[in-house]
Amino acid sequence: MRRRVASSAKPNPAHFSLAKLEQRLEDRLFLCTQNVDDLHEQAGSMRVIHMHGELFKSRCEWCSRPPFRDTQTYDLPAEIPRCECGGRIRPHICWFGEVPFELDRIFGALDECTMFMAVGTSGVVEPAASFVAHVGGRARAIYVGLEEPANRSSFTECHLGKAGEVLRKLFAQTT
Ligand SMILES: [Zn+2]
Incomplete structure (x- = not known):
């Protein structure tokens, strides 16, 4: 069902803004998403870390066969x-209670970053909600989204609005 729904979704202006930013910054941008869809890739992003996995991939529950692209849908049961x-064979996504993917790389990037930005996330779901606290005032911490997140006090800036519009303005100021 989730694959069926996601396969008709299209990237929004925020996805395209981030893809354009990557073209300028290349590997200086570390893009990590909690989303399991492939909308960043559809928008043109090349280096996306899917910490909660990818809906259009599957893997074996037991062996080391690597995750593979899988768009198959099923009628239940x-x-x-x-x-x-x-x-x-199971979806290559992180279910509740499972450890998210790529945490070593993510925390490595958090340790190094000079600018941290969270876009359109509630600030509730761990461990992502703690990323801004991990940056801990060392880096400029910017929130972008429709509503203030639960962890607002950890950010140095909070830009409320549609992510696509806010990002376009913010990135126009960046060189
Ligand atoms: Zn197997």
Whole structure:
């Protein structure tokens, strides 16, 4: 069901702004998302860290077969596909209670960053909600979104509005 819904979604202006920013900054931009869709990639982003995994990938629950692209949808109740090893094939997404992906790389980037920006996130879901606290005043910390996040006090700046519009203005000032 989630794949069906996500496959009709299109990138919004914020996705395109971030893709354009990457063209300018290249690997100086570390883009990490909690979203499991591929809208950043559709907008042209090349280096996206999906900390909660990717909806259009699957993997074996047991063996080390790497995650693979999978757009298959199922009518429930569906027979769960099996890997060659006998393990069940599952979506390559982080379910509640599982550890998010790439945390070492993410915290490495947080340690190094000079500017931290959170876009359109509630500031509630951990561990992402603590990223701004990890930056801890060392870097300029900017929030962009429609409403103040739960962790507002950890940010040095809060820009409320539609992410696409706010980002376009913010990035126009950056060189
Ligand atoms: Zn397997």
